[in-house]
Amino acid sequence: MGAAPNDNTGKKGISRQFMYLLTVLAILLPLVFPVGMPVSVTPWVEKGYQHVEKLNPGDKVLISFDYSASGAADIHPAAEAIFKHLMDKDVKVITVAFVAEGNRFPGMLMSAWEEQGKVYGEDFIHLGFLSGHETGLAALFADIPGAAPVDSRGNPVTSYPIMDGVKTVADCKMFIGLSGGNPGPQQYVRQLEPYQGVEIFTACTAAIAPTVEPYLASGQIVGLVGGLKGAAEYETVMGYAGKASANMDAQSFAHLLVIGFIVAGNIIHFTSKKNEGN
Amino acid sequence: MRTEVPVAIAVISGFIILIAHFFNIAPIQAAATHLQDWGILIAAFAIVVSAANLLMVHIGRLSNQREEAWKKVNSVIVIGLFLATAVTGVISRDHHVFNWLYDRIMLPLGVTFVSMNMFYLVTAAFRAFRAQSLEASLLLGAGIIVLLGNAPVVEAFVPWFSKAATWVMGAPNMAAQRGLMIGAAIGAVQTGLRVICGLDRSYL
Amino acid sequence: MLPEGRLFEFLYLIIIGFTMFYYSNQAKKGKVPKIARLPALDAVDEAVGRCAEMGKPLFFTVGSSEITDASTAQTLAGLTLMKYVATLAARYDVPMWVVNRYGATHVVAMDVVKQGYLEAGRPEAFKPEQVLFFSSEQFAYAAGCAGIMHREQVGAAFMVGQFMAEALYLAESAAALDCISIAGTARATQLHFFVAACDYTLIAEEIFVISAYLTQDPAQLGMVRGGDICKVIATILIAVGAISASLGSDIISSIISK
């Protein structure tokens, strides 16, 4: 496209470095001094929360951690909030990862809860990483101890009390997919099709959240937490202000800053053009 | 011979994959599966060759008398960390040094570089979003609506913006994305066909 | 014999192949189509010339382009331009830095650049140590690219191929320099970053006509014509499909899913 050649930002009015500095401040200040701006809750986060709320103590839930380090900023806060909700309700959690890098995240959550008295193998278990993306998904859903014979700590999964009576995914009440792309909501829905009765709840990056819309409308997915904002909404419904809520202030300021720069850019552009005309 | 045989290899392997996709012929499909496994294996060798290439460049720098000392320091860092990672990783993918290098160098740097995109987004927006022409104004208008619609604080006070943003993403944006994909798909198919029909040999 | 849902795909592929050869032959016989101007490609010569005038090197990368997966077509488009730019660089004696992310792409790119120098008649000017591989780790590669651009103070940056999250990073690293940036990708989710940050952008399908446009080879121009016919067919299918869907018939959708 024949856009006008660069006017290098540095030359006109505001230097790059100054803009970078303002960006850091716009994000850092609200993190240090949280304002607690209101967060409006979207219906699909509310619905997802309600479905988790309906679970009984002792029910089992399967969570897959399908995001890598670069997606973690967007999804991990949601994972933390949902995990906390499940722990508060005494639900038993089985975790797995279909993305190699996702393997690190369940352990991070679990060790924090172990310090608070939860027991690995009774309250939760991590089955480790399974390769093959969608084929891995299909294999695990059909036969959990078969596809993942040993857990992430190297012991046979059948040796843990939490795995008693767990054969297929149908023995879990809910599947929660935390996705940074592939596998994602589409793959979850497709592979869980044969197991009616297992509810699907998903948290994904803001970028892919719009693609989940059709599944929500059709009822195949019961709830959606989209990106960092979704996590803040989930924290709001749960009634506590965690990391995501504090991050929301920063995100708001950053958005307003970008708009401010765009406005400033236009003002500088048009005033300098006027001056050239004179 | 030095061009004809490679072209023949490209044509044959390309057609095997395509035929296997469109027709249920068991032996061809088996061949295609084999071929794709071979592809992964050859690509793995290509990484080894490329890594060797990188090492050669840096070793060359170290042995070059006229090279600046500073560049030599960096070459030592590249070679040293490459060897540390490669050797410990080959011994065991779960080696504690290998994991440490991953957790303390590769992962944090990866996340840091990704996060620098936010700064670049700010400067790019500052330059590009200017109402210089009708086209640029459309870019600007759509951008501002989505920015306002996504800012959590705006959404809490003026929910209308969020709906407008969702609409822009869903209707005009979707239309453009589809149009782009359809056009690009036809171009991609032509480009691919030229290779597997042996017409394009520029890669040799 | 065709698995379900593949019939229409196969038909469309045959149509694309047929129109490509038919119009290519027509063009060879003298019916050469005229192609709309692409400012981004017109700027390529100027960009290399400017590097020569200012005594600055140029930078080229095809991004996250592989030659073993679905991005291969974009890789080829990028490599075509790479060879053309290499020829110009050799002719004007402009040092050319090339960085590749993937190993397999790297081994091919080494040859492509060398071939470009050979075609310019200056094979001795080719320096293999200026075609670099910086790990397949996405941002290690991107960091290396940015480092080279700034250390060498390049006068032109070419980024054509498949790009992922590194698109904005590379484009802005170039924009911070006094250099002409020419970019292009068919990846719809990154294209807007190039449009916003680069001087010239090849939008989506435009990268696939690079070779025809730069060489003005009749056979290839004919192929572009053939592609246009296929796009017209696509628009007719959509228009008829949408109208018939409004009238309550799903005839087109059912044909397409055959």
Add this chain to the structure above:
Amino acid sequence: MSTDLGIWLSALLSLAAFSFLIKENKFYNIAESAFIGVGTGYAFVMAWSNIQSKGFGQIAQGDYLTIVPVLLGLCLFGKMSKSTAWIGRYPAAMLMGMGSAIAIRGAVQSELVRQIAATCVPLNSVNNIIVVVGTLATVSYFLFSMKSTGSQLSGGINALSKLGRWVMMVSFGAAFANATMQRCAQLIDRLRFLFEEWIYLIR
């Protein structure tokens, strides 16, 4: 402040990377070299484990056909010297042929046919009309050989393709702005690491 040496290393490398925003400098150069060194090492380890499991491992199990790709892979080393570079063309050509076929397959299936099918929607709402007309206009922008012929038809196509450009501009603006959310989350995450885990500023 943290007393963990690993956190210090990560934090200092992060700062060195950020310093590029001010100017390319020696600290950035170190971070870049460290990243390239470890990154290439990591890629090598992944490649090596593939070569072992899909190559030598298969041969050891009696699958002698695998010797072919291993030999082709070894041919790539020919590229390292000028006189033997030509033998590297055989494996490269094979990859190119395969890759091209995979690209064709993917483009026809998920980009061409599926997108056409998805656009055949009834024109019963403003949104659907915008999607259909917008898609047609965008496609017409790429009719390279029909835009500048000067005929009456090309006049119509030119008008439609202009509309296509406008639709694309709206899309580019919207998509760019939409990316702010995720990019912002990533920077928040990084600043949190620096100011929460390294120096305890955020409490």
